[in-house]
Amino acid sequence: MRFAPRRRKRVPAPAPTPQPQMTVSKYLPFLDELTSTSMWRMATRLPRLIGLALGWAWRADRWDTAATIGLNLAAGVFTAVGLFAVTGVLEPLFTGGPTPERVQAALPSLALVAAAYAARALLQAGAGWAQARLRPQVERRTELHLFDLTSRIRLEAFDDSAFNDTMYRARDRGQFEVSRVITSAVDVLTGLVSIVAAAGVLAVLHPVLLPLLVLTVVPDGWAAARAARMRYERIRELTTGRRRKWALGDMLASRDSAAELRAFTMRGFLIDEYTRISDIERAAMLTVARRQTTTRLVGEAAGGVATAATFAALGALLVTGAMPLAVAGTAVFAIRTAQASLATLLFSLSTTYESGLYFSDFLEFSRQAGGRLPPAPDTEPPGALVEVRARGVVFAYPGEQAPALDGVDVDIRRGEVVALVGENGSGKSTLARLLAGLYTPQAGAIRWNGADTAGMDPDALRGRIGLINQEYAQWPLSAARNVAMSAAADDARLGAAARLSGADEVVAELVHGWDTVLDKRFVNGADLSGGQWQRIASARGLYRDADLLIADEPTAALDARAEKRLFESLHAHAQGRTVLLITHRLASVRMADRIYVLDKGRVVEHGDHARLMACGGLYAELFRMQADAYTHTGAAPAEPPEAVVAEPPRR
């Protein structure tokens, strides 16, 4: 989806100097927040995170979840059985006596080993299949949950950069980690079963072996978890930069910016900027890699020392005769097996821990987004419009000190055409969005037939309002869908809206008519000129046939004929309905019932055209400026220039 170009609030091209959000210092707030969550605290949160992830999986598909857990656990049990059976093989082999008898004595256990490992292989295959089925289902569910929230949260959320970071982290990785948490948590459970088995064997052989064994693996586990956390911290710090890089990448590879990129030779600048952020990212990740390697080396060295101590203890037990050779042989096998199981367990734990960190990003997004949903409606849904009143409305965009609207009063009554005029940035579009129920005032109120719109069901309110947006979206959908939007596409209504807006002429030229996809990136797609798109956007607002039509700069890209036609349509449309018109073409608001003049977020004048002209204020000044531009011809040339009129082509 693309958005129509806008005169002022376009996404600014990156300034030639480095943007502050691309320097590492800007990332520090996240670090502060993160360092307060210690590794231990995070580890204690793991069981809950695993529980939550399992809940997601269960809701996605309970059978596959149950099969994933059940089959993996059963496979773990057979690993344990195999281990016990191996000790049954080794013991007779290491005891004295003739070899054929020893081998014969070991045969039943050997058969058990083979059966156990065969069963484990089958169960693991089944578990793998269940896991493979579960993964896309969980991802689909989390993705839909994410988009359900992003499409319902209040519009202001999209102006909050911190929230955008949270949303990016959830979209970029968090949402995909649920299934990884589950997979690694199941591995932890399976590993635990094997460990319990190996520990059982070791405890039976000699009590000192078990604690020694634990010591051999703990340093490695610590190193793995610490390395995972380092990586996560760095990636989290880099969120804003990565988001920025993503936006730059989009500009480098998108059709919308392709023309300006070339016209303004932005290629070098964008690639430099992209490279600069990539370098910051690369330097940060290289530092992490270095620190991770050191940590792992420390962990492995400590683990090596502990392993040596374990085998030294085993040797001491042998030398002192505290342990017979047959038992020692079994112990060596059990120690190796247990070490492998413990290492797998700790690896799974560290993966669970790492995935848990990313999954908590997703949970954090869900929590924050949940807090940004519109409150549950506590008033009746809005009835047919009689009157809309804004009183003392104050609104500041997130992160902005100065309010965009500061104590605004406006009245709109049924059947009226009300106009908002004022210079760029005076607050007209912001006010229109508040009146359209897209933003909520921070002080003051907007009342629809006397009831505060803040307590109304936003969708019910918006259903009564048609919007011709200044920043209309260019949806990669058919022309019919671009006009009807979420409503059913009705031919008669499409035709009427198209006639009123001038979109009929646009659609008549499309090869597939209303069915043409308005996006060149798709097969048989078509693109429109700026003015043609604007006619489609106007038809969109008119199609809804709502009580209140808000038209924000509906003619900025239209030619003179189309502009005249649209203003006539809007005035005709107002018969029995209501129109709020925002425009810089002041000639078109002369007929408005009431005109509000905004300046720096305040209403500085209001009244009809005659009254405002008589006051000689800002409106009169702006109106005269425009009128002069049409009437002032300057010094007349001695001889009027000859007009050249092209002949129509002969057919």
Ligand SMILES: Nc1ncnc2c1ncn2[C@@H]1O[C@H](COP(=O)(O)OP(=O)(O)OP(=O)(O)O)[C@@H](O)[C@H]1O
């Ligand atoms: N999303 C935003 N975040 C922060 N500030 C914003 C945002 N949108 C608008 N503003 C600021 O709010 C003020 C009012 O903007 P608004 O778009 O309402 O003006 P306008 O009168 O419609 O201007 P124009 O005639 O240029 O369309 C301006 O100072 C603008 O920079």
